[in-house]
Amino acid sequence: MIFSTLIISKSEPIYIQIERHILTGIKSGELKKDSKLPSTREVSKILNISRNSVISAYEKLESMGIIITKKGIGTFISIEGENESYEYNVDFLKRVNCYGNILNELDIVKKELPYKKGMISFKSISPESHLFNLDDFKRSLLDAWTFEEANLLNYGYAKGYKPLIDYFFDYMKEKRVVTTNKDILITNGFTEAFDIIISSLTNKNDVILCEEPTHNTALKIMKAYGLKVVQVKLDKEGLDLDSLEKALSKYNPKFGYLIPSYNNPTGIVTKTERRKEIYKLFRKYFVPIIEDGFNEELLYSSSPIDPIASLCGNGNGVIYIGSLSKILFPGLRIGWILGDTKLIDILESVKRGRNIHSSFLDQSTFYYYLKSGAFSRYVKNVRKYYRDKYNLVMDMIKKYIPYECITGEGGLHIFIKLKNNINTRELLELCYKNNVLFMPGDIFYENTSNLNIETINSKENLVSCCDDEIINIPEFAQYNKNSLKGKNTFRIGFGRVSDEDIKKGIKIIGDNIKYLSDQ
Numbered sequence: 338m339i340f341s342t343l344i345i346s347k348s349e350p351i352y353i354q355i356e357r358h359i360l361t362g363i364k365s366g367e368l369k370k371d372s373k374l375p376s377t378r379e380v381s382k383i384l385n386i387s388r389n390s391v392i393s394a395y396e397k398l399e400s401m402g403i404i405i406t407k408k409g410i411g412t413f414i415s416i417e418g419e420n421e422s423y424e425y426n427v428d429f430l431k432r433v434n435c436y437g438n439i440l441n442e443l444d445i446v447k448k449e450l451p452y453k454k455g456m457i458s459f460k461s462i463s464p465e466s467h468l469f470n471l472d473d474f475k476r477s478l479l480d481a482w483t484f485e486e487a488n489l490l491n492y493g494y495a496k497g498y499k500p501l502i503d504y505f506f507d508y509m510k511e512k513r514v515v516t517t518n519k520d521i522l523i524t525n526g527f528t529e530a531f532d533i534i535i536s537s538l539t540n541k542n543d544v545i546l547c548e549e550p551t552h553n554t555a556l557k558i559m560k561a562y563g564l565k566v567v568q569v570k571l572d573k574e575g576l577d578l579d580s581l582e583k584a585l586s587k588y589n590p591k592f593g594y595l596i597p598s599y600n601n602p603t604g605i606v607t608k609t610e611r612r613k614e615i616y617k618l619f620r621k622y623f624v625p626i627i628e629d630g631f632n633e634e635l636l637y638s639s640s641p642i643d644p645i646a647s648l649c650g651n652g653n654g655v656i657y658i659g660s661l662s663k664i665l666f667p668g669l670r671i672g673w674i675l676g677d678t679k680l681i682d683i684l685e686s687v688k689r690g691r692n693i694h695s696s697f698l699d700q701s702t703f704y705y706y707l708k709s710g711a712f713s714r715y716v717k718n719v720r721k722y723y724r725d726k727y728n729l730v731m732d733m734i735k736k737y738i739p740y741e742c743i744t745g746e747g748g749l750h751i752f753i754k755l756k757n758n759i760n761t762r763e764l765l766e767l768c769y770k771n772n773v774l775f776m777p778g779d780i781f782y783e784n785t786s787n788l789n790i791e792t793i794n795s796k797e798n799l800v801s802c803c804d805d806e807i808i809n810i811p812e813f814a815q816y817n818k819n820s821l822k823g824k825n826t827f828r829i830g831f832g833r834v835s836d837e838d839i840k841k842g843i844k845i846i847g848d849n850i851k852y853l854s855d856q
């Protein structure tokens with residue numbers, strides 16, 4: 338209460354003391370604009386003074402426009418007080434640690450040429466949202482509410498929504514994965530699943546073997562944790578077995594990270610026989626596999642191939658990460674890890690420590706959607722839609738693009754290696770001027786080993802890093818276009834591009850390749 342701190346002195350007229358007290362209250366921010374003052378009667382009672390003194394103070398303040406009396410309502414402050422603040426600045430950029438700097442530096446959303454309205458963009462490999470069967474989804478949301486009621490809005494379990502976990506168990510069994518002694522953790526998509534595994538099971542400088550090229554987000558996460566990434570080349574059947582064996586024996590890797598179905602970016606599906614050979618080699622060298630099972634449903638031309646995890650039987654050497662993000666509702670951010678029971682028990686605690694659990698409302702809605710059979714209907718539909726687009730893209734590429742090699746047999750993207758060593762970063766710059774965007778291939782290769790933190794001489798632009806190491810971020814940011822691995826490759830994502838734009842866009846890319854070749 339504003340007047341409880343006013344001690345009336347006898348040496349000065351009372352109305353002046355009241356006036357000053359209100360002005361001080363406004364200045365300090367204690368009395369905010371539009372806040373109500375006690376009535377003159379109340380003030381006189383509290384301070385045990387004559388009401389006339391209070392009336393005089395209020396009248397004076399009102400004549401100055403500082404307060405206003407509204408008949409029958411009360412007296413209010415009518416001006417803003419000064420906002421007292423004490424400026425305090427910190428140079429946060431100097432305080433960002435290694436982890437933050439690397440993720441910032443490798444953030445392709447910030448660093449690559451941005452999409453602008455009206456452009457033809459082959460950059461994304463997201464599904465087309467207008468294909469989502471919204472009515473089925475709305476029904477699932479209602480089902481979730483009906484069955485779970487307000488529980489959905491309370492805390493749930495770190496491991497995930499039990500019916501969804503059970504659903505994914507059955508789903509994995511259909512893929513002939515033995516689930517005995519295994520458990521499932523629900524995560525925010527593949528990305529969190531991979532991050533949880535990597536952050537819990539690796540130490541800085543550990544080596545991870547993966548395909549060359551591989552998923553850019555996975556590369557980024559591994560680099561952020563200071564891991565050494567060794568890439569093994571792919572042929573059209575999958576990982577090259579000789580190179581794989583050499584790498585396994587030479588580097589003593591902590592894990593292999595593999596995308597056997599529709600490797601991103603190449604779209605290569607590792608064939609059944611090759612999967613067996615790869616699995617046997619990892620087993621021979623006692624190296625566990627993290628299998629990224631994304632996109633498995635989108636094979637157009639043959640039935641899905643069983644995941645590598647299905648070769649493991651009762652063993653626990655493969656940790657499988659599932660995500661339907663590239664087919665269905667990536668915005669829901671739902672994925673899962675299937676792995677050894679004791680391992681999942683640890684990862685559950687990691688998940689709880691990070692974000693308690695993934696949204697129960699989303700998990701439950703997703704569960705009722707999957708259970709209703711809507712998913713199977715949807716997949717049939719979209720397969721045809723994407724297959725037609727894929728065929729159109731292939732026709733256009735064959736017509737306009739002089740490629741050395743083209744891969745991708747399903748999914749939402751294909752990968753092209755150009756003839757004549759055309760640099761796709763130069764190509765992208767030209768295409769960008771014609772409003773066409775694609776993903777340059779170098780981002781899927783380990784081109785960042787200099788990010789593995791070298792001490793450099795210049796003290797300028799240094800960002801201090803973990804331990805005694807130092808990283809020169811601005812220097813790294815300047816790509817040396819000619820020494821990049823994958824510099825003559827690029828990825829075309831076509832799921833969200835109209836047929837008309839596919840025709841127009843690929844012709845523009847072809848015209849620019851011609852221009853570069855003629856130079």
Ligand SMILES: Cc1ncc(COP(=O)(O)O)c(C=O)c1O
Pocket residue numbers: 462525526527528529552596600601629631660661662663667671672
């Ligand atoms: C190889 C690979 N795995 C998984 C995913 C899905 O990631 P998330 O589930 O985090 O959206 C993607 C998405 O681009 C991918 O390219």
